[in-house]
Amino acid sequence: MSAADLAGRPGLLARLTPGPAVRRLLRNRAFVAGLLLFGTVAILALLAPWISPTDPNRMAVRFRFREPSWDFPFGTDNLGRNMVSRVLWGGRLSLEIGLWVVMLNAVFGVVLGAAAGYFRRLDGPLMRIADALMAFPAVLLAIGIAAALGPSVATVVIALSVVYVPRTARVLRASVMVVREQDYVQAARAAGAGDGRILFRHILPNCMAPLIVQLSFVFAYAILSEAVLSFLGLGAAPTTPSWGILIAEGRSYIREAAWLTVVPGVAIATTVLGLNLLGDGLRDVLDPRLKVDA
Amino acid sequence: MTPPLLSAPLLSAPLLSVRDLTVTFRAEGRTQAAVDRVGFDVAAGEVLGIVGESGSGKSVTALAVMGLLPANGRVASGEILFEGTDLLRLPARKMRDLRGRRIGMIFQEPMTSLNPVFTIGDQIVETIVHHERLGRRAARERAVDMLARVGIPSARRRLDDYPHQMSGGMRQRVMIAMALACSPRLLLADEPTTALDVTIQAQLLDLLNDLRREFGMAVVVITHNMGVIAEFADRVAVFYAGRVAEEAPVEPLFDRPAHPYTRGLLASTPRLDADAERLVTIPGAMPNIAAPPPGCRFAPRCGVKVEACEADRPPLVAVGDGHRAACIRAGEAAA
Amino acid sequence: MSARAPLSPNPSPPGGEGSALDAASPPPAGGRDRERGSTATTPPLLEVRGLTKHFPIRAGAIVEREVARVRAVDDVSFTVARGETLGLVGESGCGKSTTGRLVLRLIEPTAGTILFDGEDVTGLEGAALRRLRRSMQIVFQDPYGALNPRMTVEEIVVEPLVVQGGTTRADMGREARRLMDLVGLPAAHVTRHPHEFSGGQRQRIGIARAIACRPRFVVCDEAVSALDVSVQAQIVNLLQDLQKELGLSYLFIAHDLAVVRHISDRVAVMYLGNLVEVADKRTLYTAPRHPYPQALLAAVPVAHPRLRRTRPRLTGEVPSPLDPPPGCRFHRRCSLAEDVCRTEVPALRDLAPGHAVACHFAERTGGPPPAAA
Known part of the structure; x- marks a missing residue:
């Protein structure tokens, strides 16, 4: 319990100056730091076709295993490929996979979560399935699915979605169940509104804050898990560099050419840290209730 | 104008004296005064009622006295003298010791004020052991005694109950038992009965009345309910928009309210014992404390305001024995 | 299921459903089949008979089954006349809010009948239910929870019109302004969002929404309880x-007895799911006959410090509706309780025209009016 609760009407002071959410977000340090970190990574990855010095797969045997230097800031790999290009292009793929997972989470997590949270009849069955899926350790489940479907980008996306959709659905279900009991939902019902209108007009718009927060974390987890899957050889085809694949490739030379694993590792860490900060900031501003009090 | 209270004989000095207290809050990068130069005294054994609507600063004042302001709030100026000591200058450790031992506090919401993972016995014993050189066994006996005193049946058995096993009224009794466990000199009760049903409220007001006589303690009761004031208070301070609008012994306040806000508050309360065709209302709403009106903060809603009201803050002027009102027309209104 | 049998078509209990339960006139026997010309008296706008709601408590690891039931509302009957305000008071958990929502068909009754304007609306569904909603509306307690924070005030107040259909887009804007004007808010503020308003203003918006489709009956569920005194007035x-x-006719649900006295024509008092006394407000506040309303009135703080008095307090607390006491549900807290109270449920019966009491000893509970100054 925080001291603000003791003040009796903690919301009052906040209500006196109702600044738009954007302004409050920009005043949140975590959010701004996260935005800068993640934004930088995302823009660089997006611009990869234009800013990479070389084709990421162009081999130049005479430049094998170059340490980071002025000419090759991130060094080169065993085939003399420029790591700057490979990390930039790898970021494209990693972020693309993350984005796909986020989108599938947004669609299926919302549909399943809303169905379970709103229609009591569906709640039991849907949540039992979700519980069953969530009973497996996330990475193990992803490995199982990826192994069953064979390595490809689609496989990774499907595997990670199966892992994270139940979690997103649970988050959404919880907020739907809270909003469902709000008086304005009762008022809509009393006005004669049907389930569709109540769900889409009243409930879902008010569940967006926790959903956005959740999706920012899913994005981060997806990028991490993609790296794990790729590292284990269950990711995208090895010719396409994703960060996970870069680390997997570099693993064999970790003693001689540590930069091959360190550089993509730092890229992943930066992205995930950025997304987590972003998510924390969003949560603090959009939905302070989700904050776990110390 | 302030005599050095530390050297003054304590008997004649008030138990609690709040002087020129200003509490500011930072929100959205702006600083605003939730309490603006507020002052009042509480004599030993007296019940002071602080009445006001939400946003009047009454709860913030109580939290300031307890040294429990939220992180974004701070005392910008003023003194809070308790038994002659300025609480604002007290080191945190001394303040912690004072809280719970010399000054007890009960809150509006008895569910969130009790820790759900400990039994009520543990929580009362904890308070006693923390403040007094008493073994756990003796403290437990005291806890049983306190629970019985606040009217909890089969107190010894209920000691091992968790808060959720009790009703709201029972939890508030536990809160009272905890607050009184170390026989404080002063009890701060912030909306102690607001969350409770009227029959339970009546039981608790009776209980508080009995206990304060028995313990000889002073009580500051903070409420929005004029009935609680009429029922329980010796003296009243009426808060409006972070300031004291009027201060009086309870009967004169109800008989001859001198501030137009107090008059409006009394008139707009529906009566249980009379029918009225239409309720008297105070037009408008409490001003935004981030941008308070200049001069008298009640002026925008006041039916008797004159030009001068909007110029300067009206001082508290005496209109009777111990009766003061912050209204430049208070003198003429006493008709 | 089984509870329905003894309650629903009500075989007029001993004492009969006398005029106390009916506002001014007895309901015509035929209910919905009544013909306007054939009866001289119009039926009450709302009539509720034997209304009952039990919430099942379910538990079980795999197969859930009912382990207990909360008897929130038990066999409640009353009427509301046209243009009348019926106050419904009681302490938290007595079932008064549930009663309001049952009447509005926001929750389904376990048993009982709801007649609106002479028509049985208990089983209405689909389009017919939606049409009924035009005539019955609700104002909520919490001015912050009752308005969708993502909608503009215009969207909020015209939502009933949108849902009910039949209003053109152009008319919506005009309606929104008219409603704002009606509830005393600047019409220009319709484009704002709820958080830009104070508690009292938000309550006005909630009222505007409730009267948008010109209802005849409004349930005010603690509609002024969360407001500061000056705004409440x-x-x-x-x-x-x-x-x-x-x-309009109001069912004014509140726990504040003074507000209820001010606004109501008649007052019904609930205790643990039952109606214990119904009377016109003057009678109820000056000469209540059931011991519970008597105690309730005695517990209200005095209006002036000179009226302070020691008085017998009601001891104990409201029992759990999960396991209400047998017989009269009030007997454990009642000073008059005798053996019969522990075994027999007292029927709500007429003591005088317009004054019904559910107490075995209603004839001898009279005394000095407890609330008198």
């Missing part, structure tokens, strides 16, 4: 003005 006056202007 404004909203009470607004509700009364609208009642006169629009010919």
Whole structure:
């Protein structure tokens, strides 16, 4: 319990100056730091076709295993490929996979979560399935699915979605169940509104804050898990560099050419840290209730 | 104008004296005064009622006295003298010791004020052991005694109950038992009965009345309910928009309210014992404390305001024995 | 399921459903089949018979089954006449809010009948239910929870019109402004969002929404309880003005006895799911006959410090509706309780025209009016 609760009407002071959410977000340090970190990574990855010095797969045997230097800031790999290009292009793929997972989470997590949270009849069955899926350790489940479907980008996306959709659905279900009991939902019902209108007009718009927060974390987890899957050889085809694949490739030379694993590792860490900060900031501003009090 | 209270004989000095207290809050990068130069005294054994609507600063004042302001709030100026000591200058450790031992506090919401993972016995014993050189066994006996005193049946058995096993009224009794466990000199009760049903409220007001006589303690009761004031208070301070609008012994306040806000508050309360065709209302709403009106903060809603009201803050002027009102027309209104 | 049998078509209990339960006139026997010309008296706007709601408590690891039931509302009957305000008071958990929502068909009754304007609306569904909703509306307690924070005030107040259909887009804007005007808010503020308003103003918006489709009956569920005194008086006056202007009937649910006295014509007192006393307000407040309303009135703080008095307090607390006491549900807290109270449920019966009491000893509970100064 925080001291603000003791003040009796903690919301009052906040209500006196109702600044738009954007302004409050920009005043949140975590959010701004996260935005800068993640934004930088995302823009660089997006611009990869234009800013990479070389084709990421162009081999130049005479430049094998170059340490980071002025000419090759991130060094080169065993085939003399420029790591700057490979990390930039790898970021494209990693972020693309993350984005796909986020989108599938947004669609299926919302549909399943809303169905379970709103229609009591569906709640039991849907949540039992979700519980069953969530009973497996996330990475193990992803490995199982990826192994069953064979390595490809689609496989990774499907595997990670199966892992994270139940979690997103649970988050959404919880907020739907809270909003469902709000008086304005009762008022809509009393006005004669049907389930569709109540769900889409009243409930879902008010569940967006926790959903956005959740999706920012899913994005981060997806990028991490993609790296794990790729590292284990269950990711995208090895010719396409994703960060996970870069680390997997570099693993064999970790003693001689540590930069091959360190550089993509730092890229992943930066992205995930950025997304987590972003998510924390969003949560603090959009939905302070989700904050776990110390 | 302030005599050095530390050297003054304590008997004649008030138990609690709040002087020129200003509490500011930072929100959205702006600083605003939730309490603006507020002052009042509480004599030993007296019940002071602080009445006001939400946003009047009454709860913030109580939290300031307890040294429990939220992180974004701070005392910008003023003194809070308790038994002659300025609480604002007290080191945190001394303040912690004072809280719970010399000054007890009960809150509006008895569910969130009790820790759900400990039994009520543990929580009362904890308070006693923390403040007094008493073994756990003796403290437990005291806890049983306190629970019985606040009217909890089969107190010894209920000691091992968790808060959720009790009703709201029972939890508030536990809160009272905890607050009184170390026989404080002063009890701060912030909306102690607001969350409770009227029959339970009546039981608790009776209980508080009995206990304060028995313990000889002073009580500051903070409420929005004029009935609680009429029922329980010796003296009243009426808060409006972070300031004291009027201060009086309870009967004169109800008989001859001198501030137009107090008059409006009394008139707009529906009566249980009379029918009225239409309720008297105070037009408008409490001003935004981030941008308070200049001069008298009640002026925008006041039916008797004159030009001068909007110029300067009206001082508290005496209109009777111990009766003061912050209204430049208070003198003429006493008709 | 099994509870339905003894309650629903009500075989007029001993004492009969006398005029106390009916506002001014007895309901015509035929209910919905009544013909306007054939009866001289019009039926009450709302009539509720034997209304009952039990919430099952379910538990079980795999197969859930009912382990207990909360008897929130048990065999409640009352009427509301046209243009009348019936106050419904009681302490938290007595079932008064549930009763309001049952009447509005927001929750389904376990048993009982709801007649609106002479028509049985208990089983209405689909389009017919939606049409009924036009005539019955609700104002909520919490001015912050009752308005969708993502919608503009215009969207909020015209939502009933949108849902009900039949209003053109152009008319919506005009309607929104008219409603704002009606509840005393600047019409220009319709484009704002709820958080830009104070508690009292938000309550006005909630009222505007409730009267948008010109209902005849409004349930005010603790509609002024969360407001500060000075604002509360404004909203009470607004509700009364609208009642006169629009010919509304109110079911005014509240725990504040003084507010209920001010706004109601008649008052019904609930205790643990039962109605214990129904009377016109003067009778109820000056000469209540059931020991519970008597105690309730005695517990209200005095209006002036000189009226302080020691008085017998009601001891104990309201028992759990999960396991209400047998017989009269009030007997464990009642000073008059005798053996019969522990075994027999007292029927709500007429003591005088317009005054019904559910107490075995209603004839001898009279005394000095407890609330008198």
